[in-house]
Amino acid sequence: MMPYIQGRSASIPDIYAPYREIVDSVFLRKGDIGFLTIDESLATEGKPHRGQRAQYARALHTEAGRDPNKIYYGWGGGWGKAPHRVTLDRGVRILLANNLDESCAVWDGEHEDTSPDGDIGHAAAQYPYRDATFLRAGDVHEIGILTPHESLPVPRDFNRQFLRIISSGVHGREEYFTRNPLVPFN
Ligand SMILES: [Fe+2]
Numbered sequence: 001m002m003p004y005i006q007g008r009s010a011s012i013p014d015i016y017a018p019y020r021e022i023v024d025s026v027f028l029r030k031g032d033i034g035f036l037t038i039d040e041s042l043a044t045e046g047k048p049h050r051g052q053r054a055q056y057a058r059a060l061h062t063e064a065g066r067d068p069n070k071i072y073y074g075w076g077g078g079w080g081k082a083p084h085r086v087t088l089d090r091g092v093r094i095l096l097a098n099n100l101d102e103s104c105a106v107w108d109g110e111h112e113d114t115s116p117d118g119d120i121g122h123a124a125a126q127y128p129y130r131d132a133t134f135l136r137a138g139d140v141h142e143i144g145i146l147t148p149h150e151s152l153p154v155p156r157d158f159n160r161q162f163l164r165i166i167s168s169g170v171h172g173r174e175e176y177f178t179r180n181p182l183v184p185f186n
Contacts, residue, residue: 002178006034006165011182019163026140028093028167033183035166043160048151049103050162056121059152062111063166064088064145065118072145088145089169096149097140099161103152105132110146120148 005011007030009020016023019038027034043049051059064072065084072088098104107127111120127148134152135141143149154160 001035001037001166001174001176002180003033003183004036004180005183006030006032006167011180012036013180013182022163026095026097026165028095028142028165032168033170034168035170035177037162037164037166039160039162041160043100043103043154043158045156046153048153049098049100049160051151053117053119054121055119056124058121058124058150060119060121060124060127060148060150062114062118062120062146062148063094063143064092064114065116066114067116085174086170086172088171090145092145092169093167094143094145094147095140095163095165096135096143097138097163098135099137100154100158101137102134103154103160104135104141104149105129105152106135106141106143106147106149107132109148110144111148112146114146123148 004023006027007024009023012019012023016038023036039050041049048054048059054061066072072090096104111123114120127150133141
């Protein structure tokens, strides 16, 4: 998760140059601060690419967690661990994309009563696959911070690319956020 300027590839370091065209053409609001996550790694047959922290059989989650005081927390690069140092505005929006068909499922709606770390695997019965939208490779899908979605087990070993753009409205930072020398951020 790295701060950058949405729609402006000049605001990302050269190491991410292969993503410049995407950065320039995919954004929530051009010119706003955004937060970019790129994950390129081997997904193993039968396991979700990004579900290692799931505590239940399905890696079903919301991007944000919340505490009983209704404060929204970011989970950063993975799902959050207390103490959280990041809060999210309720209206934060997120774009998701990846390069493997049907490796991410999204449900319409919002799961307001999410857990402190965003894991909602306990509520899986509310989210049957027949009601899901399955992302195709190259699709860009917009969700909210409490939209239920799931990283699905992949059918074969696969070098998966995952891309996420989070809008402005993220306050604070976690130590594991990637620093961007081109965009000072506190
Ligand atoms: Fe997610």
